[in-house]
Amino acid sequence: MAAYQAPALARLIDQFNRLPGIGAKSAQRLAYYVLSMSKEDAEALSKAITDAHSSIHKCAKCCNLTDDVLCPVCKSPTRDKTTVCVVEEPKDVAAFEKTQEYSATYHVLHGVISPLNGIGPDQLCIKELIKRVQEDNVQEVIMATNATAEGETTAVYISRLLKPLGVKVTRLAY
Amino acid sequence: MAAYQAPALARLIDQFNRLPGIGAKSAQRLAYYVLSMSKEDAEALSKAITDAHSSIHKCAKCCNLTDDVLCPVCKSPTRDKTTVCVVEEPKDVAAFEKTQEYSATYHVLHGVISPLNGIGPDQLCIKELIKRVQEDNVQEVIMATNATAEGETTAVYISRLLKPLGVKVTRLAY
Numbered sequence: 001m002a003a004y005q006a007p008a009l010a011r012l013i014d015q016f017n018r019l020p021g022i023g024a025k026s027a028q029r030l031a032y033y034v035l036s037m038s039k040e041d042a043e044a045l046s047k048a049i050t051d052a053h054s055s056i057h058k059c060a061k062c063c064n065l066t067d068d069v070l071c072p073v074c075k076s077p078t079r080d081k082t083t084v085c086v087v088e089e090p091k092d093v094a095a096f097e098k099t100q101e102y103s104a105t106y107h108v109l110h111g112v113i114s115p116l117n118g119i120g121p122d123q124l125c126i127k128e129l130i131k132r133v134q135e136d137n138v139q140e141v142i143m144a145t146n147a148t149a150e151g152e153t154t155a156v157y158i159s160r161l162l163k164p165l166g167v168k169v170t171r172l173a174y
Numbered sequence: 175m176a177a178y179q180a181p182a183l184a185r186l187i188d189q190f191n192r193l194p195g196i197g198a199k200s201a202q203r204l205a206y207y208v209l210s211m212s213k214e215d216a217e218a219l220s221k222a223i224t225d226a227h228s229s230i231h232k233c234a235k236c237c238n239l240t241d242d243v244l245c246p247v248c249k250s251p252t253r254d255k256t257t258v259c260v261v262e263e264p265k266d267v268a269a270f271e272k273t274q275e276y277s278a279t280y281h282v283l284h285g286v287i288s289p290l291n292g293i294g295p296d297q298l299c300i301k302e303l304i305k306r307v308q309e310d311n312v313q314e315v316i317m318a319t320n321a322t323a324e325g326e327t328t329a330v331y332i333s334r335l336l337k338p339l340g341v342k343v344t345r346l347a348y
Contacts, residue, residue, distance in 0.1 A: 015223075
């Protein structure tokens with residue numbers, strides 16, 4: 001913390017600097033911007049962070065982020081529950097939904113198998129997917145993990161777990 | 175707000191999206207990152223925003239941002255109070271202080287004269303500078319506004335106000 005900087009300002013810059021993709025200069029710029037905001041706007045930003053953090057959790061069915069027991073897609077009566085599209089992250093659901101072409105459901109893994117980063121199958125939402133296939137009337141699982149080495153590995157790993165359950169497993173073409 | 179997104183998450187993405195330099199994709203990435211933070215970290219970020227916003231204001235002397243009546247530079251007994259370096263923004267003070275070569279004081283204008291953006295001399299901390307030169311024993315004012323058309327105009331404008339007060343006015347070489 002620089003001596004010429006007020007501690008509260010230095011703390012705010014440091015907090016922004018911890019966010020991904022925000023370097024020292026951007027953090028400073030954001031902190032000064034926050035100070036220039038109206039009291040209401042600064043409080044709205046602060047409250048949005050705590051509100052989202054306390055109210056958002058994983059959907060009991062598909063593990064996408066939601067503030068309810070089930071996410072809007074899993075709750076929807078018009079969605080085809082027999083088909084599940086497996087994606088890596090919640091942002092992938094957002095990308096699919098933007099196309100407005102997909103009318104079935106999702107399953108969010110929250111990552112990919114990545115031994116180099118110490119992420120194994122147990123840290124992902126794979127057991128929730130297996131349980132869904134076993135208990136619900138799922139007929140097709142579309143593996144839509146990214147076309148990276150880790151995404152492919154994860155798709156192959158999950159496919160092998162699902163095939164004995166008698167469900168059709170397909171891989172999304174890129 | 176997309177129907178598939180929880181309202182608290184959509185609000186957080188929207189709040190990040192309002193910050194300068196944060197587009198729709200970065201806002202989404204930051205929001206998901208906040209959700210992945212520990213409760214303590216999310217609260218620390220939220221609190222840093224409200225704390226900084228409520229405790230930081232302009233130094234009564236130099237208009238730099240501080241959480242005290244006077245900023246650390248103006249309070250320091252070792253700083254040369256007879257020389258004042260006039261800068262546009264608080265971040266310029268941070269840049270000067272990083273060089274550790276400057277041992278006098280600053281004056282922060284909080285902008286430049288910019289008729290196109292509707293910013294006239296009255297919206298800047300110019301009257302505070304004039305008051306300082308009149309009342310304190312200021313002997314030299316160094317104009318360190320940026321080498322842009324607006325920065326130059328502001329430097330010339332302030333120089334004309336200061337010269338009749340018998341103070342030495344110099345322009346920082348770039």
